[in-house]
Amino acid sequence: DAKTTQPNSMESNEEEPVHLPCNHSTISGTDYIHWYRQLPSQGPEYVIHGLTSNVNNRMASLAIAEDRKSSTLILHRATLRDAAVYYCIHTTSGTYKYIFGTGTRLKVLA
Amino acid sequence: EAQVTQNPRYLITVTGKKLTVTCSQNMNHEYMSWYRQDPGLGLRQIYYSMNVEVTDKGDVPEGYKVSRKEKRNFPLILESPSPNQTSLYFCASSRKYNQKSETQYFGPGTRLLVL
Numbered sequence: 001d002a003k004t005t006q007p008n009s010m011e012s013n014e015e016e017p018v019h020l021p022c023n024h025s026t027i028s029g030t031d032y033i034h035w036y037r038q039l040p041s042q043g044p045e046y047v048i049h050g051l052t053s054n055v056n057n058r059m060a061s062l063a064i065a066e067d068r069k070s071s072t073l074i075l076h077r078a079t080l081r082d083a084a085v086y087y088c089i090h091t092t093s094g095t096y097k098y099i100f101g102t103g104t105r106l107k108v109l110a
Numbered sequence: 111e112a113q114v115t116q117n118p119r120y121l122i123t124v125t126g127k128k129l130t131v132t133c134s135q136n137m138n139h140e141y142m143s144w145y146r147q148d149p150g151l152g153l154r155q156i157y158y159s160m161n162v163e164v165t166d167k168g169d170v171p172e173g174y175k176v177s178r179k180e181k182r183n184f185p186l187i188l189e190s191p192s193p194n195q196t197s198l199y200f201c202a203s204s205r206k207y208n209q210k211s212e213t214q215y216f217g218p219g220t221r222l223l224v225l
Binding site: 034 | 114141143145150151152153154155158160166168169200202207208210211213214215216217218219
């Protein structure tokens with residue numbers, strides 16, 4: 001089954017960039033890498049996704065390794081509202097089943 | 111407003127008393143899914159549905175049933191709840207089941223306590 005590995009927690013100072021890493025060594029060639037985040041007391045919300053190329057949107061950037069076995073979510077200027085648990089996921093190859101890891105809890109320091 | 115709704119939001123029940131948690135989406139999405147979230151274990155997928163009358167097991171299906179008779183609704187059924195099913199449950203939906211780039215939209219969660 002698909003498995004992603006992320007650090008349990010990270011800290012960042014406000015207004016500084018944050019790089020959240022994820023290893024997904026079992027990903028297959030057609031599986032997209034998705035990032036979601038979960039704010040306290042809420043359901044997960046979409047952040048960004050990509051397949052092979054690096055991606056940017058208004059929330060973040062996603063850098064994908066050339067071999068696609070790892071990716072990094074980049075928050076360019078962390079704010080206090082970015083404090084959340086961040087999950088990277090992809091589908092299990094050949095199915096439409098999603099497996100979330102335990103995520104990275106990001107703490108932003110004022 | 112496009113949304114996924116779940117009811118009830120909070121539920122306390124006793125072992126063995128059948129219950130249903132409803133999930134509804136108003137976005138005409140094909141794919142719907144149920145997850146449970148437990149401390150230290152993250153989110154784990156219970157069941158998912160690719161379309162009406164098409165469902166499949168996720169990672170932790172034991173003790174749960176689902177049905178998808180209409181596109182907008184995907185209820186989660188616990189026929190005989192046990193204390194180990196005490197958890198926070200999330201329903202999610204996405205537009206197309208066979209597009210792995212699709213974004214999932216999550217409901218607000220249902221907190222279940224089984225005594």
